[in-house]
Amino acid sequence: MPTDVAGKTLTVVGVAAHREAAFHRWAEMGLSVHAVVSPETRTESWQHLAAGVTRLNALDTRGLMEAIPVSDGVVTLSEFSVQAVATLAELLSLPGVTTSAANVARNKAHLRRVLRASGLDGDLASAEIRSERDLEAFFAIHGEESYVLKPADSSGSAGVVRVTSFAEAAQRFKAVRRWSFGGDVVIEEYVAGPEYSYEGWVQGSEAVLAAVVRKRTTADFVEIGHTATHAPNAGAWALIRSALRLLGVADGVFHAEVKLSPDGPRIIEIALRPAGGLIPTLVSLTTNVDLYEAQARIAVGAHVFEPVPNGTSAAIAHVVGQPMSHASPETLRAISRLPNVPEVYQAPRLDGDLAPLSGNDARAGYALAHGVGPTVESDARRAARMLADALCIDMTPVT
Incomplete structure (x- = not known):
């Protein structure tokens, strides 16, 4: 591995779940990493690899400017900190995506408007929705077809639903809107x-x-x-x-x-x-x-x-749903002995602690497959089905 960046300092603002691989790689690169995370962020899987951890509101740019150490670079591992990190990079004259790009990408309604204005959205029917009246107006123009209703500024498929009528969209609108930080919802052609x-x-x-x-x-x-x-x-x-x-x-x-x-x-x-x-x-x-x-x-x-x-090929198959049991270490070892399956994981949550099936946080575990040949994806799916069976999760309705 190249050592040309060894000794440089990197600040990461916002760390989502399952990002420990980033900290391992940065440690291998010889980087000194300081993490700034929200108070509720779990850090036990990677904190030992960081030079320091600061807990504060990772969306507070002014607070971040005061809290972060002098750094050679700033990055994020969370969708919700993309704008803050872009702003920090510009203020500190460091490489970054630009604040204007971050502001557009972070809001699905804004992104759709920009793409449409430049002819890059394929003329998809879409609109920003703030009320049932907006929904009614949209369906009056475009008719009852298949659409996607989603929060404009959320992440991980949270709150995203498919609807085919005004009645269905109106019935699900409030639940979708609750996933939006700004209360903005987008409807767009499926x-x-x-x-x-x-x-x-x-x-x-x-x-x-x-x-x-x-x-x-x-x-x-x-x-x-x-x-x-x-x-x-x-x-x-x-x-x-x-x-x-x-x-x-x-x-x-x-x-x-x-x-x-x-x-x-x-x-x-x-x-x-x-x-x-x-x-x-x-x-x-x-x-x-x-x-x-x-x-x-x-x-x-x-x-x-x-x-x-x-x-080579690599695939991950996720298990989603509420686990009613726990996979024993023996079961996990048996699954990982399947062809091309080096890793099986179950989330350390039981008894209804998982999020409802309304986003990627509903995942209860996964199986990773890696190898050569056409069976890698099916190997991952087979292992995930075995894990689902051990967790007493019926994956039939979602696969």
């Missing part, structure tokens, strides 16, 4: 077709693609599976590059979700931080690059190496 995420980075305004990830979701868009591929759709990648240029993204990682509809690729969302759902692990297993390493190198002004696939 896009049919397979869904993928494009993972990579921008450095010096040049976009680089590291991997393409095929996604499986429930009917209400909770993500239950990811498989890394390295065969981008040319139209989708061109569309994403155009969107990144339009947003003015200068330096940073991106996670762009697209669907390949019968009418061509359609952008669903763009996030300016590393993907969740352990997708960075899939990228590092199947290429010579690590998204967390790329993120840190960009932040401290170091060059990021070109990604090269290594010929």
